[in-house]
Amino acid sequence: MPAQDDADCFACHSDRTLTTKRGSAMVSLYVSEKRFAASVHAGTSCTSCHADLDGAELPHDTPLAKVDCGACHADQQALHARSLHGKAIARGDPLAPRCADCHGAHDIVPVKGPGSAVAPLQVPFVCGRCHREGTPVQRNRAIHQDNILENYSESIHGEGLLRKGLVVAPNCATCHTAHSILAHTDPASSIARRNIAATCTGCHALIEAVHRKVIKGELWEKEANVLPACVDCHQPHKVRKVFYDQGMADGDCLRCHAETALKAAADGRSLRVDASEVRRSRHARVSCSQCHSEVNASRLRPCETITRKVDCASCHAEVGQQYQRNVHGQLVARQDPNAPTCKECHGTHEVLGKLDPRSASFPPNVPALCARCHREGSKAAVRYAGSQHEIIEHYTESIHGKGLLRSGLTVTATCTSCHTAHGVLPRSDPDSSVNPRNVPATCGRCHHGIQEQFQRSIHALKAGKTDKELPVCSDCHTAHTIRRADEEGFKLEIMQKCGRCHERIARTYFDTYHGKVSQLGYTKTAKCYDCHGAHDILPVSDPRSHLSRQNVVDTCRTCHPGANRRFAGYLTHATHHDPEKYPFLFWTFWGMTTLLVGTFFVGGIHTLLWIPRAVQMRRELRAAALEEQAAPGAAASAEKGPGNGER
Amino acid sequence: MIVSFMGLALTGLTLKFSYTSWAAVLSRLLGGFETAGYIHRAAAVVMLGVFLTHLGDLNRTKNREYGGSWRAMLLGPNTMLPTRKDVADFLGTLRWFLGLGPRPRYGRWTYWEKFDYFAVFWGIAIIGSTGLTLWFPEIVTRFVPGWFLNVATIVHSDEALLATGFIFTVHFFNTHLRPEKFPMDIVVFTGRMPLDEFKRDKPAEYDGLVASGRMEQHLVEAYPPIVVRTIRSFAWTALGVGFAMVVWIIYAMVFAYR
Numbered sequence: 001m002p003a004q005d006d007a008d009c010f011a012c013h014s015d016r017t018l019t020t021k022r023g024s025a026m027v028s029l030y031v032s033e034k035r036f037a038a039s040v041h042a043g044t045s046c047t048s049c050h051a052d053l054d055g056a057e058l059p060h061d062t063p064l065a066k067v068d069c070g071a072c073h074a075d076q077q078a079l080h081a082r083s084l085h086g087k088a089i090a091r092g093d094p095l096a097p098r099c100a101d102c103h104g105a106h107d108i109v110p111v112k113g114p115g116s117a118v119a120p121l122q123v124p125f126v127c128g129r130c131h132r133e134g135t136p137v138q139r140n141r142a143i144h145q146d147n148i149l150e151n152y153s154e155s156i157h158g159e160g161l162l163r164k165g166l167v168v169a170p171n172c173a174t175c176h177t178a179h180s181i182l183a184h185t186d187p188a189s190s191i192a193r194r195n196i197a198a199t200c201t202g203c204h205a206l207i208e209a210v211h212r213k214v215i216k217g218e219l220w221e222k223e224a225n226v227l228p229a230c231v232d233c234h235q236p237h238k239v240r241k242v243f244y245d246q247g248m249a250d251g252d253c254l255r256c257h258a259e260t261a262l263k264a265a266a267d268g269r270s271l272r273v274d275a276s277e278v279r280r281s282r283h284a285r286v287s288c289s290q291c292h293s294e295v296n297a298s299r300l301r302p303c304e305t306i307t308r309k310v311d312c313a314s315c316h317a318e319v320g321q322q323y324q325r326n327v328h329g330q331l332v333a334r335q336d337p338n339a340p341t342c343k344e345c346h347g348t349h350e351v352l353g354k355l356d357p358r359s360a361s362f363p364p365n366v367p368a369l370c371a372r373c374h375r376e377g378s379k380a381a382v383r384y385a386g387s388q389h390e391i392i393e394h395y396t397e398s399i400h401g402k403g404l405l406r407s408g409l410t411v412t413a414t415c416t417s418c419h420t421a422h423g424v425l426p427r428s429d430p431d432s433s434v435n436p437r438n439v440p441a442t443c444g445r446c447h448h449g450i451q452e453q454f455q456r457s458i459h460a461l462k463a464g465k466t467d468k469e470l471p472v473c474s475d476c477h478t479a480h481t482i483r484r485a486d487e488e489g490f491k492l493e494i495m496q497k498c499g500r501c502h503e504r505i506a507r508t509y510f511d512t513y514h515g516k517v518s519q520l521g522y523t524k525t526a527k528c529y530d531c532h533g534a535h536d537i538l539p540v541s542d543p544r545s546h547l548s549r550q551n552v553v554d555t556c557r558t559c560h561p562g563a564n565r566r567f568a569g570y571l572t573h574a575t576h577h578d579p580e581k582y583p584f585l586f587w588t589f590w591g592m593t594t595l596l597v598g599t600f601f602v603g604g605i606h607t608l609l610w611i612p613r614a615v616q617m618r619r620e621l622r623a624a625a626l627e628e629q630a631a632p633g634a635a636a637s638a639e640k641g642p643g644n645g646e647r
Numbered sequence: 648m649i650v651s652f653m654g655l656a657l658t659g660l661t662l663k664f665s666y667t668s669w670a671a672v673l674s675r676l677l678g679g680f681e682t683a684g685y686i687h688r689a690a691a692v693v694m695l696g697v698f699l700t701h702l703g704d705l706n707r708t709k710n711r712e713y714g715g716s717w718r719a720m721l722l723g724p725n726t727m728l729p730t731r732k733d734v735a736d737f738l739g740t741l742r743w744f745l746g747l748g749p750r751p752r753y754g755r756w757t758y759w760e761k762f763d764y765f766a767v768f769w770g771i772a773i774i775g776s777t778g779l780t781l782w783f784p785e786i787v788t789r790f791v792p793g794w795f796l797n798v799a800t801i802v803h804s805d806e807a808l809l810a811t812g813f814i815f816t817v818h819f820f821n822t823h824l825r826p827e828k829f830p831m832d833i834v835v836f837t838g839r840m841p842l843d844e845f846k847r848d849k850p851a852e853y854d855g856l857v858a859s860g861r862m863e864q865h866l867v868e869a870y871p872p873i874v875v876r877t878i879r880s881f882a883w884t885a886l887g888v889g890f891a892m893v894v895w896i897i898y899a900m901v902f903a904y905r
Contacts, residue, residue: 513781513800516665522680562785569793570784576801588798592805599809603817606759609744610825617827 008058009046020062035107069099079179095130095137102126118178121161123171124152131172144184151237168203175199175236191236193229200230250275252302253288253295277350290315312342323422338379345369361421364404366414367395386427394480418442434479437463439472453535471501485534491523498528508575531555531572648697649885654690656811656892658683663804664899691778698771724855725755727765733758752850759821770810777803812896815889823886831886836878837870 010033012018018029036042047054052065070077080086080099088096104117111118118126128149130137137143145151152158152172160169175191182189190199201207207230256262257273264271278284289295293314296305313320323329323342331339345360352359360369371392373380381391395401395415403412418434425432433442440460444451454460459470476497483490495518499506509515509528517525531547538545546555556563574582576589661674661683677683705720713719721728735751737758742748756764777799780787784796823831834840846853856862869875 516662519665520674567788570796574797588801596809607820614826
């Protein structure tokens with residue numbers, strides 16, 4: 001028989017104001033008699049739990065020893081002692097939870113009853129007291145999951161429990177157990193990898209059958225009835241109701257589509273799919289139903305619900321948007337029978353990506369790819385209304401083509417470098433990469449230095465300030481027949497290019513010595529760009545121009561080392577046809593011409609008048625010669641020579 | 648003289664008429680414009696040499712036949728300088744052309760031969776000086792403005808056109824192709840002409856030589872036929888080239904002019 005009974009204890013402890021100081025805080029020592037009487041421990045005396053007070057004098061010493069619940073609840077105590085929490089207590093961790101921290105002390109009601117501190121609906125909050133973000137436990141102890149309570153409350157389990165009040169939904173203790181909370185690395189833990197399946201199938205008993213349609217069935221072909229760890233796919237606290245892959249496994253598709261005999265009813269084309277193609281491709285980890293997304297797994301023939309062609313843009317959204325805007329995409333939108341869709345260029349199941357030499361989009365293969373439609377005579381070329389012809393043939397012979405196709409230099413400009421891959425627009429479209437306004441930037445993607453120079457030159461600076469059409473790269477270098485600038489042919493052609501806009505001055509150039517030599521086909525003479533520059537042409541008034549007063553003598557000196565300023569006064573575009581601009585030359589020319597005409601006139605008349613007389617003389621001589629032959633006489637066979645017979 | 652002249656003409660015309668297709672072909676045949684330039688300048692040097700040699704030869708002739716006196720050579724009957732007789736001969740010839748008079752009795756040098764001679768003098772002076780200007784532009788422009796080079800280009804090429812055109816037409820006819828002389832008068836190569844021809848063409852000189860008794864010392868044997876044939880073939884070649892150039896010049900100036 002205890003020395004005191006409960007009434008003795010309650011004599012002090014029913015006082016609401018009874019407090020004591022523990023550490024730095026004031027702690028209430030009030031125990032509600034009513035609540036205690038309503039708890040499961042109502043029949044036990046105070047000293048059955050507070051054993052150290054058994055027979056003690058009142059008032060008792062403080063502090064009391066910690067209550068050992070295991071005196072009655074030995075099994076749970078044993079489990080708890082082995083658990084992470086128990087071990088923490090044994091270490092003396094001040095943050096370790098004791099029985100009372102979860103269950104309460106004097107007002108413990110039955111677990112299954114309402115109002116229990118550890119009722120299912122309460123459990124997340126009980127655990128959350130220590131295991132929510134920001135608590136000392138989460139901050140200072142090695143807990144391997146973050147935002148546990150937050151994630152859980154948003155997960156399907158949390159939603160079910162907390163928002164829908166489904167008390168059979170799993171709470172913390174369902175998976176982690178109540179007292180045997182062990183680390184996931186502990187093989188005895190309910191959340192150890194090899195035990196997870198057992199834990200989850202505690203509720204999800206038939207998951208194996210259901211999952212067969214979601215994940216690759218072949219796993220069960222290898223090892224039947226072995227569930228992978230659920231957490232491989234379903235993150236422990238974040239588990240959601242996720243619709244994976246519309247529920248079709250590749251193996252289900254291949255059951256029909258691996259058959260060689262499978263043919264489309266409409267046109268007899270083969271519908272066989274070689275799964276190894278996909279495995280080799282960039283889509284190796286993408287399942288069939290991710291692209292062919294309209295399949296319905298609940299049909300016997302799941303593909304009968306497919307109505308549309310595969311829409312690559314569902315994953316490749318940006319490219320898809322760009323493509324819609326471009327010429328090819330618009331053809332597709334108009335359902336033109338020749339329109340190129342994604343698969344025309346990229347293939348279907350064996351999409352290899354542009355770094356793979358076997359891919360059609362590998363740079364050296366791109367011209368051949370585009371040539372399928374754009375070669376002269378092919379589908380696109382016959383509808384093309386612009387000025388470019390024999391594009392593929394020209395490109396192949398151009399410097400870019402040679403670099404790419406003969407030398408295998410993959411960074412050379414290929415069709416898509418200039419025209420872009422998915423944003424092909426006609427030249428007339430202001431957004432097109434080959435619209436004259438944008439050409440310098442397009443070429444400048446590689447030829448940056450030249451573009452910089454060009455932007456500072458007169459041809460670029462005048463853009464927008466004049467009505468005249470200004471030249472861009474493609475006007476002088478052509479679009480597809482780009483050749484090396486040090487080739488003879490290019491050097492000679494370029495003068496015709498300048499001459500297209502600068503007609504008069506080009507013509508006068510050809511009247512000068514430089515021009516005549518170049519006309520003969522020799523490039524070792526000053527041509528337009530030797531004096532004016534190529535990409536850095538500036539008006540002569542600009543001091544940076546090659547022909548400014550400061551620079552012109554140096555420009556001449558590139559070929560004529562002895563040039564001086566007067567030498568540079570040579571008129572490079574002089575012509576004798578212009579009396580206003582070049583009067584000296586005009587009058588010199590006409591003076592000489594008059595002399596020439598006059599001389600020929602006089603000499604010509606003289607000669608013409610002589611001819612009849614000369615003919616007559618010849619006849620007379622012939623007659624005389626015949627007479628001589630008939631009567632050979634003392635005709636002198638001697639000749640008259642000069643002076644003394646020399647020579 | 649002939650060789651350098653042909654060389655100059657061929658190379659020069661490829662440049663002057665560079666806009667014709669002929670020019671490009673010929674230019675390539677000649678080894679390209681740079682080589683043609685070397686040929687042109689080399690031939691010019693040769694022609695300059697011929698000129699200087701001629702001056703030296705004049706001196707020698709003066710010493711040998713005129714006792715060292717310039718006056719005697721330049722003012723005597725065999726002078727190359729124009730005289731009153733030439734004016735008379737010219738008018739007389741016109742009358743003869745029109746059937747209004749006899750053929751004049753020409754002396755050592757006929758008036759057209761004198762004209763040709765001084766045309767060459769004039770030509771070499773003009774073309775030579777402008778040619779040197781174009782050959783050494785950096786040096787020349789130390790003294791004259793740069794536009795002189797443009798003027799020199801026009802003068803050089805137009806005077807050359809005059810010279811070549813005249814030679815290959817009027818001169819060729821006068822001297823080589825007159826019907827009574829056809830196929831050609833090779834006196835320019837041999838320095839000899841048949842005696843009866845001499846009597847006919849330069850009667851005044853013939854009379855003079857006979858009268859002074861110096862006819863005999865000028866008589867020599869004719870060259871052997873092989874020599875004559877060789878000279879003839881060279882002459883035909885030169886003629887042929889000249890004709891081709893005339894055709895080409897006419898084509899370039901009339902049909903293809905730019």
